[in-house]
Amino acid sequence: MILYMSCFVLFCIGLYGVMRKRNIIKIITGIIICEYAANLLFILIGYRMGGRAPILAHGTVIENMVDPLPQAVVLTTIVIGLATTIVLVTLAIRLYEKYGTFDITKIEELKG
Amino acid sequence: MNELYILFGLMIIGAIAAIEMEDLLSSVISVSAVGLGLSMAFLVLKAPDMAFTQLIVEILCLIILIRATIKKDLPFSTSGRWILNTTITIFFIVVFLGAVSLALMELPEFxxxxxxxxxxxxxxxxxxxxxxxxxxxxxxxxxxxxxxxxxxxxxxxxxxxxxxxxxxxxxxxxxxxxxxx
Structure with a gap:
């Protein structure tokens, strides 16, 4: 239970970074931390006490393997997270070229 | 499971450092420390495929973020409506924690x-x-x-x-x- 709780604490730190900080790089950092926390929660749910990695060995029977389904899902999630991060960083670089700052309060044309 | 507690503590410290550090390059390197800690946690949790993928993705992320931040260090602006912003942020975190406390009862035991x-x-x-x-x-x-x-x-x-x-x-x-x- 403490492990689940620390996972949620990690998510809250990321949420604080997304909502409170004004620097675009800090906001991207917060999104990345949220994503790590979500991936970690999936793997924690699939863990079995004293388990082994779900890889079969020739000639021996391995009991007590961990759940392979969350691992397969998280493998997809990690790669998609990389894709979203790359797009976000590209947008940040483009905004810096146009406005000369990473501070979202200084980017005047986005005010509505 | 003691190594998991140590790794999680390191990851939380790294995340706080990444959010609160003034220097952008230090912040990017801290978030990559969090990612490498996550990779080791996957290895402890018996998910070796995840650990390798996370390692490679983390290094790619670090390179891209350093490309974005290098030589672009900026002074932080501290002016503005920080009381309102902090109140809204804490409100949303409390709402999230309320939802989490409901979900924790439904989760299977670790x-x-x-x-x-x-x-x-x-x-x-x-x-x-x-x-x-x-x-x-x-x-x-x-x-x-x-x-x-x-x-x-x-x-x-x-x-x-x-x-x-x-x-x-x-x-x-x-x-x-x-x-x-």
Whole structure:
């Protein structure tokens, strides 16, 4: 239970970074931390006490393997997270070229 | 499980450092320390495929973020409505924690997963797919359409990066060519 709780604490730190900080790089950092926390929660749910990695060995029977389904899902999630991060960083670089700052309060044309 | 507690403590410290550090380059390196800690946690939780993927993705992320932040260090602006902002942020975090406390009751206890589908994959996976690595069997065989969607997302994101980073649009290029003629 403490492990689940620390996972949620990690998510809250990321949420604080997304909502409170004004620097675009800090906001991207917060999104990345949220994503790590979500991936970690999936793997924690699939863990079995004293388990082994779900890889079969020739000639021996391995009991007590961990759940392979969350691992397969998280493998997809990690790669998609990389894709979203790359797009976000590209947008940040483009905004810096146009406005000369990473501070979202200084980017005047986005005010509505 | 003591090593997991140590790793989680390091990851939380690294995350706080990444959010609160004034220097952007230090912040980027701290978030990558969090990612490497996550990779080690995956290895402890018996997910070696995840650990390798996380390691590679983390290094790629670090390179891209350093490319974005290097030589662009800025002074932080502390003016503005920080009381309002902090109140709204704390309100949303409290709402999230309320939802989490409801969800924590439904989660299975740590170390005793619900393995309804997982048991079937573990029992029949080798006979049906012939792959000894069962995570690879699920990824490439049972859920191959997920993998296809993942590759499609990567492709679309790279097209988006090319479109964002393009220096001049097609119209202006055509006009400049017309001027040359």
């Amino acid at each position: 170390g005793h997963p619900l393995m309804k589908v997982g048991e079937i994959y573990l029992r029949d996976g080798f006979a049906q797919t012939g792959a000894t690595n069962l995570v690879a069997a699920i990824l490439q065989d049972y859920r191959a359409y997920d993998r296809l969607g993942e590759v499609a997302v990567l492709f679309v994101s790279f097209i988006g990066v090319l479109a964002i980073l393009r220096r001049e649009g097609r119209v202006s290029a055509a006009e400049s060519k017309k001027d040359l003629i």
